[in-house]
Amino acid sequence: MSPQRRRQLTFFLIIGIALLAILLGFLYSRLVAPVQSAKAAATATSVSFYATVEAATGPDAIEVNGIPYVSMQPYTWDGLRIDIERVDYDAWPLVHLANQFNKEPPPGRRMIMITLRITSLVAEERLFISGSRFRLVGEKQEPYTTFDDRSYCGVIPEPLEGEIAPGESLRGNICFVAPADEKRFLLEYDSHRYDKGPVYFMLPGGSSASSQEGM
Template sequence: MGDVLRGERTWNGLRIEVVDVVRNGWPLLKAHNQYNDPPLPGKRMLLITLEVQKIETADNKPVSIDESDFKVVGERQEVYNTYSEETRCGVVPDALDGVVIAGRPIRGDICVQVPEQERDFVLIYDSGDSKQPAVYIPLPEGREIGE
């Protein structure tokens, strides 16, 4: 697993830091957009805040990044993405989307629907470049809103 939490970087020079994990982000998503649908029966919305930095590299090329570059997998070994009908959350507040350049980190949220009782989540960064390996980041258990 790529240990990008302790200063390591991804193959394209990114450092991805998990800033916050909210176990049930539905109240925040509902407050952000009244037209968001509630989680499907038996599911909850896992809201993850990330900060992404470009670490100086030889080429120093900017990196485009958005919420679709990330997936989550839990103890059931099922993959949850940000865009499928069964796992997406709707309009996400401060959705992660932008271009990362050296010295200018970006911060944003990603959200996936997961089964209510599932735990032990891992965030997967996979830009879709089949020549490069995915990066796995263990997620903390997270907090409830108001904690």
């Protein structure tokens, strides 16, 4: 083989190897890398999810009003962080201002309005959040909802309602009508998506018959 012929073969061999390397890199970026990225994201989601589960039932979970696993951490089973920003234990004036057609609570009962900030930590999809996911439970262990006739407040300012994507937060109010003499309230959250049951959070300042507490 002549020297010129060898140089030509060497040149085409180098070009072929370079093109093959480019093709392999393209296939890796389109096929392999997305799969590995998805696996890594799924692993991170799984680790974060079980971290929230552990926090909800960790050693600092306590029993209140006969209810076990009252969480001292602001986490839920489905990867949410729930921060209680403010509690108004005499919310009728604000509710009345929100809508003049709202009905005043009957004698012996009061309106309790809670301001929440909810952050999606590990959810893989957009979640719709509203007050229907929450109930109020006092020392009498009777649950109060946001929609039952006996505990419904009416039209309230900035109601908690909307969708949140992973990493996003939603802020709003929920409201309950409860006996004026009941104390030691817990906020119950239930996603109805897992068999773990609801998670309970203590409300600040629940020993007073009329007070406002901010966090």
